[in-house]
Amino acid sequence: MSGFQAPKGTHDVLPPESARFASCVASFAGIVERAGYGLVVSPMFEDAAVFRRGAGESSDVARKEMYEFEDKGGDLLALRPEGTASVVRAYVQHRPLLPFKTWYVTPQFRYEQPQAGRYRQHHQLGVEVLGIEDPDVDVEVIALLVGYLSSLGLAQLELAVNSMGDRNCRPAYLESLTHFLATHESELCDEHRPGEGRPGWQLNPLRFFDCKRPECLALRPLAPRLGDWLCDACKAHHARVTEGLDALGIGWHQDDALVRGFDYYTRTTFEVASPALGTAQNALGGGGRYDGLVETLGGPPTPGVGFGSGIERVLLACDAEAVLPPPQRSVEVFVVDLVGGDAARLLTHELRAAGVPADRAFGGRSMKAQLKLADRSGALVALIVGPEERAAGVVTVRPLRAVAGEDGQRDRQQQVPRQLVVEHTRVLVGQLRAAA
Ligand code: HAM
Numbered sequence: 001m002s003g004f005q006a007p008k009g010t011h012d013v014l015p016p017e018s019a020r021f022a023s024c025v026a027s028f029a030g031i032v033e034r035a036g037y038g039l040v041v042s043p044m045f046e047d048a049a050v051f052r053r054g055a056g057e058s059s060d061v062a063r064k065e066m067y068e069f070e071d072k073g074g075d076l077l078a079l080r081p082e083g084t085a086s087v088v089r090a091y092v093q094h095r096p097l098l099p100f101k102t103w104y105v106t107p108q109f110r111y112e113q114p115q116a117g118r119y120r121q122h123h124q125l126g127v128e129v130l131g132i133e134d135p136d137v138d139v140e141v142i143a144l145l146v147g148y149l150s151s152l153g154l155a156q157l158e159l160a161v162n163s164m165g166d167r168n169c170r171p172a173y174l175e176s177l178t179h180f181l182a183t184h185e186s187e188l189c190d191e192h193r194p195g196e197g198r199p200g201w202q203l204n205p206l207r208f209f210d211c212k213r214p215e216c217l218a219l220r221p222l223a224p225r226l227g228d229w230l231c232d233a234c235k236a237h238h239a240r241v242t243e244g245l246d247a248l249g250i251g252w253h254q255d256d257a258l259v260r261g262f263d264y265y266t267r268t269t270f271e272v273a274s275p276a277l278g279t280a281q282n283a284l285g286g287g288g289r290y291d292g293l294v295e296t297l298g299g300p301p302t303p304g305v306g307f308g309s310g311i312e313r314v315l316l317a318c319d320a321e322a323v324l325p326p327p328q329r330s331v332e333v334f335v336v337d338l339v340g341g342d343a344a345r346l347l348t349h350e351l352r353a354a355g356v357p358a359d360r361a362f363g364g365r366s367m368k369a370q371l372k373l374a375d376r377s378g379a380l381v382a383l384i385v386g387p388e389e390r391a392a393g394v395v396t397v398r399p400l401r402a403v404a405g406e407d408g409q410r411d412r413q414q415q416v417p418r419q420l421v422v423e424h425t426r427v428l429v430g431q432l433r434a435a436a
Pocket of ligand 1 (some may be wrong): 023051081082083084110112117118119120122123124126127130236270282283285287289306307308309310312313314429
């Protein structure tokens, strides 16, 4: 019998790839924490209605992609398919002070057809801001997304923005779009043409713009533009957002079709795509404003805006642009012990306590085998304790990597008194790192 495999559409993240994964999280955390955002950790599963109502009944997430299950107590739960509804539910429950500026890193689960860049479990970094209507905060969150992606070394980024209008102006637009879709019904794709128990576009006319099938794409340029129906307040909001992006030197283009799959969006929507990916799955992150969602989930009227960015997708883009290589080494010192393990046990402990990353071999292996492991560990220095060193109360310190301008690594080997070796190594490693 062959061994178990990870479920379809999921994957294990192993070293060294996991170090790149961790770099994304660290970079993101640094950037958003410096902007005043605090981490939110919420349950991976919720009452299924939180996500169903949150994402909206017409979204693919609610209709087809949720991992829903009844638990042993009979409650209908769902694994988190997206992060926004979770944060909003937590806000409604706890009512922290506004503005509530948050970030998260979390696995998300969607029953999708797996393909390159699209998985059934992916990981998202995101922010959500509740309680601020000012369009400058839309600019702030967009700048955080672009800043994060740029910090990884990504240069090929295309930012699309749009406005979805609000509850004042959108109904009139929807009437116009409804008329258009009804008139062109026979030209729509199979999914959007109503028939045999299928509501098609009538489920939510805006979903027409999410459709990537040729029939719907061909009709798109003829459809009424939401931008032409915006009320003055939405127009002013959108103008202030785009003006803010210009002021920060962030390139953007208008995309009238950017309605972004969820039912909760109002006013600003945005997405950053990577042309380097060259596939349909090229969105590195996306989000927007959702001024009605807190109310939908039972709270008082409270504006909100945020985004999510898929870590796997971002790493694919890093591969495509050949940036963010895996870090070269994980430890700096490797202790080689030929005296039964006592020396390695204590030395690694002392080195780590002194802040020096250190590793060792186990199981009484030969000098040759231990040096091989030392080499593989990427360490800069080996500390060797054999019977002679032990008798003399010293440790042999052997640099393992040639430093530019030097040759003959072994010549630089020296013996250091045991009681001084931790401090000596700490300083030496610092010098080697600086010279590398
Ligand atoms: P989303 O566009 O569904 O938005 O997902 C955000 C990002 O997550 C995408 O741009 C992509 O990078 C990544 N992603 C999504 N689905 C997958 C998948 N199946 N496999 C791999 N990566 C994926 C949201 O989820 C919203 N909650 C974003 C938001 C926050 N809007 C407002 N606040």
